[in-house]
Amino acid sequence: MNALPPSLRLKTLLLLCAAAWPVSQAAAETQLPAVEVRGSRVPTPGKSEISAADIERQQATSVPQLLDTLPGVDLSGSMRPGGQSLNIWGFGAVEDVKVILDGAPKGFEKYRQGSVFIEPELIRRIEVDKGPHSSLYSNNGGFGGTVRIETKDAADLLMPGESFGALLKSGYHSNDKETSGSASVYGASNDRRFDILASGTLRRSGNLRRTNGQEYRYSRNHNDAALLKTSWRQGDSRFTLSLIENRGEGWSPFDAKRGEIPTPTDAEIARYGEDEAWRRKVLWRDTDDSTLSATWRYAPVDRPWLNLTVRWTDARTRQHDKRPDSVTAGFPSTGGNESWTTYRDRQAEIINEAAFATGELNHVLTTGVQWHDNRRDTMMFTKQYATSANHHYGWMQPYYMPSGRQETLGGFVQESLTRGATTLTGAARFDQVTTHGVPNLAPAYNNPAGGHDYRPTRHSGWSPRLGAIWRATSRLSFYADVSKTWRAPLIDETYEVQSAGTSAPATSRSLKKERITAWRAGLLVSADSVLSESDRLSFAATLFRNDVHNNIEKRFGVMVEPGSAKPPRLSFYRNLPGYRTEGVELESSWDSRSAFAGISLSWMRGKHHGTIRNPWGQDAPVMDVAPAKMLATLGAKWPVYGLSAGWQGRFVAAQDEVPGNVEDAAAYQYPKSKGYALHGLFAQWQGRGALKRYAAGLAIDNLFNRDYTPYLAEGVYAPGRNIKLSLSVRL
Template identity: 45%
Template sequence: MLWKESNMKCKKTGLLLLFMSCSLHAESLIGKNPTPDKDDKQQVTNKSRSPNSANNNVQNDDIEDVITVTARSDSQDELKKINSVIAGRSTLSSRLIEQKQADNVAELLNTLPGVSSAGSVRPGGQTLNIWGFGKVEDVKIIVDGAQKGFQKYQQGSVFVEPELLKQLEVNKGPHDVKFGNGGFGGVVKMETKDAIDLLDPDQYVGALMKYSFHSNNHQNMVTSAVYGRTQDDMFDGLVYYTNRNSGNFKRPDGSRFVFSEDDMDTYMAKLNFRPSEEHTFTVSGIRSKRDSWQPWAAKYVEKMTPPTADQIKKYGYKAAWLRKLVKRDQTDESAQFKWNYQPTYNPFINFTLHTTYSKTKQHDTRPSKYNPVSSLGTMGNESWVSYTDKTVELENISIFSTGPIDNALKIGAQVHLHDRDTLMYYKGYEKKPNYNNGYFQPAYMPSGKQQNYSFYIQDELSIDTFVLTPSLRYDYVRNHGKQNYASAYNDPDPRFGHDYSPVNYSGWTPRFGAYWQTTQNIGFFSDISYAWQAPTIDETYEVQFTPKNGGSGKISATSRNLEKERNLSIRAGNILDFSNILLENDKLQIRNTLFRQQVKNEIFITRGFNGSICGPGNSCPLGQSNYHNVPGKLVIHGFELEAFYDSRYWFASATYSIQKGERDSTPQATWMHNKTYVATIAPRTATLTTGFKIPEWNVRAGWNAQFVRKQDRTGLEDRNHDGIKDLGAYGLGRSSGYSIHNLFATWQPTFLPKAEVKLAVDNLFNKDYRLYLGENTYGLARNFKASFSYRF
């Protein structure tokens, strides 16, 4: 019924869009598109080309900032630059990133339909959710080609400084051949700034100074950069630094998120070298560091219980608070080396070698002088974790024709090595040899490695007004566990299943995409992918202690017999692209997307249900695995609508997103066949933006609002009418609907053209609201933002 209801709504929306497209098409003025420059399949542009752009004196790029524009049917070269993946992705440009003045990347992405932030507002406490998929492995984070794979328990996963970014792309669903073994929700690709993005056309050396202030948490941010290029463009490079320093965030009720201060330094250096037109070399590196007191679980801890009067009397006020916290030292770094070779007169070679390195590490300490509160579940008195990702990619793109078909054949090979080291010290076990005298890996966060070796091939076939994109990818994944230092988690008795030996997964991912430019103003796209995902190190090697160490031994084993998850993903949509509708040189785009994702062999933790592990009346043998595959299927489907309008003096946009998700069974009780809702589905959301521009004064200002429906399908229902909540502890609390209103403005003074002032107000009416995917954590109170930058 849910699918039928969604289909009915989508049919009505489709009829409305068809009517709009016909009426708008009748009013649009059709013109010739200028001949594009050299066709580059590797760096496909997503800039709009208006039919009259050759005569345009006004740059309208609001639409270009957020949506890929269809090609013109009268330009075959332009059509070659579009495929279904490009047509379905969303892009945030540097201007929109800077306009938002976000504290973190999740806050930026939360404005896009189908993308939601999860977790808390604390520094480092955010993860991303795309189309209902919220696990770290379900959303790939890529920064300048480097994959970020931080999966620490109860922590965030995105630590990139927004100030460094010039572009942010979101590809929803597992439809990009370049990414395998995961990414069911999608891929978030971030690209950092280059020197040429900051230099004027006739400038060779420059510098940037910027200061920003946020009122909510009294945040001060200072940015400085120096950059330059040679006259022949052989070299360009930059050095970038930013410091973000703030106090505690404030809730709408006036209270504070205690210990949510931030103090982060970020450094970036980048160099591009072009010895000739055929070769381009890029070397870059980013390093950020923050050091602060905070709750151990940055993702969900919100209101901390204050110390009692007796505790304050015993330890003192400061110590009474600090004994509940950890002193966290976090470092996040990444680097890349990239070489592109594209011979001028050889269309068969466009070769790229790309190597990347990424590492995130945290060192948490509970100083003994504060008599800290520590436990096994919060990684003891001291802990060290590091997640390292190394990648190597070789790729070549060949452009050729076979009769009436133009081909862009992409062939690539990848190696991705993921290494995670974990260690904790628990003072309570310092005299227990079976726990290595207190030094061991947390059972719920084992150390290990995952090696991924991949090969892919894709051909983009341009036939008249069609672009067909068949592709095939092969992944071989090998998980290596690392034996725990504690014998309690490394028992040789086979009955308890402490087996850390390697396990292998392999398989093919077929994909097919189609793009059809039906008219100069209307394009359709569709994708179908049959992707898969191997279990993570956590899912494979998590254990529990055995009976001789105080446990039951019932759920103690590693999970080496898991099947890989499979996802049959389908999406389809269209883009309407018009110019000169109401005003001269204005632009309108509308994109609507239907999607459906069907997952089999979903991996879920084993903890029993209603006092039973294997079903009522069934006796379970010892050594059950900590994770299992859920029978049946999980289905998430939804609809998105995006509309963008821009003209010389006025702009507007609107988005709408609806998602629904359901399983065939109860994931923690495999013997039951009751349908359950998927708890990680974001509420129905709509956004509206409108504003004005005064080109003569270089002023741009507007209003934005986000409308979020309540979420009452949370997994805590009792659809079996047995008095037990469907998902138990794995459901989320219901949330209420709310609306948030924001203002923004940008001004570049004509008398000081190198300067720029940005102003914004978030949560203008100080609305008290809760974030559903943040487990009902509070949102932020009203926040005035201001920044001033000057380029030398």
């Protein structure tokens, strides 16, 4: 199916929703579940989770918006579609947050764009493992953490006694007048050995608006998504196949993370007309994101030492940008007049988990091997160089976004030993990363005399990890993890260049690995029957610290150590001395039959050794460290009516610890931000009796229409009040 054009692939998936209708027998009597609403996620060591109930309650339009409700996780960028990325524990670069969708690694590092294009309506669960403490994934990234996203399957939607069903859902958001609709059909054989789900979602909106009613021009949302997922079981084997497709299109600034668009001059409006004058400031963008995941699991019940997973994944993100024909300028630094970008991640992995005992010790031995191939193809045409042979007559790869390939071969072994109340886990992983450059078509950026060298580079090394959990009592546990790992320089960092004769023109093939030593430790408390016989209280506290060495940055400011000679062909990137981030998280949840509550708090700080512009200068704060954030939820449930409702609060401190407080700190930085408090309301209803097939949801964001600027939004004002409604019916 990947051979089809993006539009045909998406239409094919949507048509499969109808084709899946007769997959099984007629539905039995539908039994609807009780309303499931909790004050927060049940804390686990070093992790936070977003459940299907949380997704329904939030009614978010993007994955970063969902994750922004977790402690230590923040949305970076604007609210514009395609302009959002993730920040975890002060790590905000795309390569620092590893996103895994149905086992498939997802990567999109295009300059000043969002990094996650996944429709929330297709998701059943998200788990965030904070810090670089997982051995299951390759080391090229993930210093901030790993985000594992699982899509829905038929079992999530089938009710007890059902073998077939269909779900229709519609939604409306008041701020941008967004309308959305989704349709799902699903079924399973009577013995549950085979199931299938086909789902499609459409979103359409106008521009987002600030609290004063002012619109963010070109922030419209036009997105289609589809999911086809099936699984079948044969003996001790289970096969799962999922295909996810997302497509968006619309007018957008090249820098999707930015706020306002520059206003056309009176002369431009007089010459081109108002609509065309505005469009000359932006471009038409098509984004297509697809993910294929095929998994075989073999787990014989009588052989606990054999729990085998074999998986193949293929994920692609394509983006095509085109400026209006009336634009004669070249824009070579922002994609030219037309550009094409494709990121592709293919991965094959074999993992086995063996459980056995020796005397008083219980073992879980996990071993695995992985192959990951990351490719990036880029091309642009810029009219500015249409007659320049030195710039290949305008057809070339953007010098700041080179094409290339990065291949990773890795293997790991992890052993967990449990004796009584104590579990010790040790792990070691080895990776070899080979990075291949693609010579630029333009001689201006492919000149050996200027230091342009596109030959391959290779990095390899070990990553040891150690963890412990001690269950002091049935209600209290302590845990700690320490990890040392690394990442190889990216394709950008290795092969981005400038033209010969500039201050730092050369490729950066001599870069060292970026390394990190990370600690996290904490405690977990869980207790039942605290205020009533049926309630449950959970609490988690985590301390963390990350020490990064040889961090990779562009060469700005002080080019070489004062007093030393400057080489004639200086590389565009360099390794810096490093930085550290540290902080604390608190997360608590309480749930009972009739009420629920939750509260979380995250605080962190960070310091560079020197600055990004001058590594030999005064220490400066880390730019990507988010301000302190507290999230609170309080609500009530009326199970007999299928109703729950509550309040959500977000309290964010000011951020004035920015690099700008230090001379020669950074070439770019976020402005200081003020603190703010936001309030919201929500309600969910699941019909009973004759209305049992119907459900509805209400959520109000920014209830008091507070005007505020999130720190990681780079000075862009957030949207005003937004009333969100949803209605669903089962057929």
